[in-house]
Amino acid sequence: MKADNRVSVVVPNYNGIAFVERCFKALIKDAPKAELLLVDNGSTDGSRELTARRFPQVRIIALKENYGFCRAANEGMKAASSPYVILLNNDTEVLPGFTKALVSALQLEPRAFSAGAKMIQLHHPEKIDDAGNFYCALGWAFARGKDKSVEYYEEPDEIFAACGGAVIYRKAVLERIGYLDESHFAYLEDIDLGWRAKTAGWKNIYAPEAKVLHVGSGTSGSRYNEFKVSLSSRNSIYLAYKNMPALQLFINLPFLLAGFGIKYLFFVKKGFGKTYRKGLKEGLLMCRREKKVKFCWKNLPCYGKIQLELWMNIGKRFR
Secondary structure, three states: OOHHHHEEEEEEEOOOOOOHHHHHHHHHHHOOOOEEEEEEEOOOOOHHHHHHHHOOOOEEEEEOOOOOHHHHHHHHHHHOOOOEEEEEOOOEEEOOOHHHHHHHHHHHOOOEEEEEEEEEEOOOOOEEEEOOEEEOOOOOEEEOOOOOEOOOOOOOEEEOEOOOOEEEEEHHHHHHHOOOOHHHOOOOHHHHHHHHHHHOOOEEEEEEEEEEEEOOOOOOOOOOOHHHHHHHHHHHHHHHHHHOOHHHHHHHHHHHHHHHHHHHHHHHHHOOHHHHHHHHHHHHHHHHHOOOOOOOHHHHHHHHHHHHHHHHHHHHHOO
């Protein structure tokens, strides 16, 4: 059976008329037999209608309003009928062999929950956009290889989490550990999902043969803006609270305080200091409303391995 017979591709969309045609043209060429789903977050720019008109083979799930990336992604992944589900940003263009490479990566590694693609900057194709996501004890999530030469990171590797912009998941594991946390709305939800998988004993891997061009910030509009800074800072507090047991939070508290302090100074220079502070406050309030991941003694070795990674990843952040 060919790889694309066993995979569904979910593309969340919100006012992506500038991107969807390029996205689906490349997808259909790469995986003509894959199940394709567009989940539209109440777009008003005609992107949903354009997709329906130009690509009748794409199944469209239309939501009434913008519920955020997480809700749209979950609607699509739950509706997918295949054992492997690819989650793909609308502002991407997959390169030949993308789909097959992601499916093959999971087939070759039975303990892998997810496999992330090599994301390349569309407007600067000589540069990497993302070669796997990492998270460190400072409370920072970061894309490995960002802005480095596309010639680097050509070997498969284990990563902390795969970027939700171009990733494949085992649907059976999603059913067990839960889908994306919709409380995030957008940003850091992929780190949270990968973290939960690691806590349960699964791996997240990087599949460099799966290559995709990515515009970046296609929906939010820029690398730094009030919407993105506010949500990211809020979710960074919630992410640590949710996934760290009490003892781990206590151990990492000095690192987290230092990390958030450094980030605050960074965003002050960018003109977003007030937005970042407000996001942190909202994150603390969020911790009071939402539930933590339940602690399980049987996962103690996984907690230990994750903690070691959190410390080691500080060094990786500054390489």
